[in-house]
Amino acid sequence: MTYNSHNPHNNPHAEHPGASANAMEARIDQMLDGQLNHQQMRAAYDEIRACPDARNELASLRLTVAQLRSPVEHPDLTESILYRVNARQRFLPRRAQRFVWLSRLAVAAGLVVAVGLTALTQRTHPELLAPSSSVRSTGQHAVANPVTNVVQSAAEAAPSPGKLARTITSTLVSPVARLSLDRKLEPEANFHFNITDNDLMDDQGHTYRSATLPTSIERDIAYAYPLPSSLFSLPRLNLHTLPLRASGEHSADGQRSPVVTDKTLLPSTNPFISRFDSLLVVLRQPPVLPSEQPDQVEDDDR
Amino acid sequence: MDRASERKLIRRAARGDRQAAGQCIKAFQGQLYAYILRLSGSPDMAEDIVQEAFIRVLTNLDKYDERYRFSTWLFTIARRLYLNAAQKRKPLYQSEMIGTQQSFASDSPDEPIIASETQQCARSSLDRALAQLPDNQREIVVLFHQFDWPIALIAQHLQIPQGTVKSHLHRGRKRLRDALEIDQRASHQVHAMLESPTRDDEGEATP
Numbered sequence: 001m002t003y004n005s006h007n008p009h010n011n012p013h014a015e016h017p018g019a020s021a022n023a024m025e026a027r028i029d030q031m032l033d034g035q036l037n038h039q040q041m042r043a044a045y046d047e048i049r050a051c052p053d054a055r056n057e058l059a060s061l062r063l064t065v066a067q068l069r070s071p072v073e074h075p076d077l078t079e080s081i082l083y084r085v086n087a088r089q090r091f092l093p094r095r096a097q098r099f100v101w102l103s104r105l106a107v108a109a110g111l112v113v114a115v116g117l118t119a120l121t122q123r124t125h126p127e128l129l130a131p132s133s134s135v136r137s138t139g140q141h142a143v144a145n146p147v148t149n150v151v152q153s154a155a156e157a158a159p160s161p162g163k164l165a166r167t168i169t170s171t172l173v174s175p176v177a178r179l180s181l182d183r184k185l186e187p188e189a190n191f192h193f194n195i196t197d198n199d200l201m202d203d204q205g206h207t208y209r210s211a212t213l214p215t216s217i218e219r220d221i222a223y224a225y226p227l228p229s230s231l232f233s234l235p236r237l238n239l240h241t242l243p244l245r246a247s248g249e250h251s252a253d254g255q256r257s258p259v260v261t262d263k264t265l266l267p268s269t270n271p272f273i274s275r276f277d278s279l280l281v282v283l284r285q286p287p288v289l290p291s292e293q294p295d296q297v298e299d300d301d302r
Numbered sequence: 303m304d305r306a307s308e309r310k311l312i313r314r315a316a317r318g319d320r321q322a323a324g325q326c327i328k329a330f331q332g333q334l335y336a337y338i339l340r341l342s343g344s345p346d347m348a349e350d351i352v353q354e355a356f357i358r359v360l361t362n363l364d365k366y367d368e369r370y371r372f373s374t375w376l377f378t379i380a381r382r383l384y385l386n387a388a389q390k391r392k393p394l395y396q397s398e399m400i401g402t403q404q405s406f407a408s409d410s411p412d413e414p415i416i417a418s419e420t421q422q423c424a425r426s427s428l429d430r431a432l433a434q435l436p437d438n439q440r441e442i443v444v445l446f447h448q449f450d451w452p453i454a455l456i457a458q459h460l461q462i463p464q465g466t467v468k469s470h471l472h473r474g475r476k477r478l479r480d481a482l483e484i485d486q487r488a489s490h491q492v493h494a495m496l497e498s499p500t501r502d503d504e505g506e507a508t509p
Contacts, residue, residue, distance in 0.1 A: 029468075029471075029472045029475075032475065033446075033453070033468065033471065060479050060483075061475055061476070061479055063479075064475065064478050064479040064482055065447045065475070067428050067482070068428070068443070068444065068447045068448045068478075069447065069448060070428070071332075072332070072335065072336035072339060072340075074331060074332050074335035074336065074339075074348075074352075075335075075349060076328075076331070077327065077331055077335075077349065077352055077353055077356070078324050078327045078328055078331065080353060081327050081331075081353050081356045081357060081360070082320060082323060082324055082327070084353065084357050085323065085356070085357050085360045085361060086320070088357065088361050
């Protein structure tokens with residue numbers, strides 16, 4: 001656009017219309033961009049006022065800009081947005097928010113402290129986490145304390161009962177109702193524990209399966225491995241206070257011979273570090289008991 | 303809303319205060335709706351994007367950097383949503399719009415139908431004029447003149463140099479003015495065309 005002043009004497013750019021037009025356009029843009037200070041603005045006004053085309057240009061552009069500022073009607077989306085936000089992230093009162101945050105923090109801190117204390121106690125006072133000395137004796141093979149002695153003596157005494165343990169049926173003397181089994185144990189029932197199948201049966205034919213206690217037999221010791229999911233529940237059951245005496249028989253090469261098993265549930269030294277052997281079943285060869293032998297003979301005779 | 307009260311409001315909303323979140327929406331939804339409407343030309347799209355932008359912002363308030371204006375963050379998210387949506391469905395703003403409008407004077411047999419449909423979709427002359435601008439010019443003109451964003455902020459928002467923003471602004475402003483003038487002239491012509499047959503009828507009826 002070229003700007004033609006009606007009064008060439010007042011137009012300083014009259015002799016150079018092209019340059020004048022460019023300068024005037026730039027000046028108008030600067031005005032509309034708000035880049036001029038008060039003095040520069042007044043000078044620009046004086047300059048533009050002298051040029052009708054520039055005046056019209058500025059006026060038309062201002063009119064255009066003014067139209068842009070006209071308000072736009074809009075729907076109120078507040079409730080719709082809040083509803084959808086609430087569906088994703090529930091709004092809570094301030095106190096509730098604080099409570100949730102604090103409770104999460106407390107639980108996390110409690111867990112850290114509990115784990116730390118357990119580990120520390122294991123190192124400094126392992127006897128506190130060892131089995132109770134008031135372990136019940138359930139027969140002629142009393143469970144000794146510390147339990148490691150039982151394991152050692154069992155290992156020394158047993159030739160290799162683990163290899164022959166496939167058909168061992170054991171009668172559990174002590175109740176094991178607190179084990180996490182798939183059904184409630186019948187009270188006052190005799191139980192049979194099939195180590196290889198990991199089934200617990202009572203004398204009425206009920207089978208109890210313990211999904212959390214897979215076992216394996218290594219040499220003369222049958223291990224039961226609680227799964228990680230039961231790590232936190234098993235220590236609370238105080239399994240080590242449940243000495244079990246079992247008797248039964250095993251067969252090998254067609255020969256059946258009686259076996260007495262002392263099963264003692266040993267606590268793990270550290271449930272987070274050890275190989276989850278918090279339940280340990282020890283198999284022992286039965287000693288020949290002279291007092292039992294004549295009775296059986298007498299019974300057979302009758 | 304000044305920055306201090308804006309910050310307080312956002313902090314309350316970030317803590318899960320529903321009322322603060324509602325105030326926040328009420329304070330900014332008008333601007334955001336106008337912005338997206340100007341960009342897209344579609345009220346439906348503007349409504350969808352405003353809702354989605356607020357939902358994203360309100361569920362991520364913990365990520366809000368208080369050094370920046372909340373509106374800048376909100377507009378940036380809305381703009382990204384708009385660009386994504388625009389890629390999926392074509393915006394109403396098309397360079398062919400004016401051509402369609404100018405073809406009303408043709409003798410096409412479909413002329414009344416087209417005219418009727420176009421009247422239903424009629425928008426203000428400003429919207430039609432904005433439709434003539436390239437996307438970047440339209441956005442810069444709207445941000446600068448409608449929302450008073452400084453050039454530096456627009457440059458940051460669009461990630462282009464300030465000089466580019468200025469040149470787009472100057473060209474866009476003039477182009478918008480020219481488009482408005484053309485639109486007004488065209489509407490005058492349409493009015494004149496609509497009025498002229500009535501006069502003829504009156505002339506014929508007069509003996």
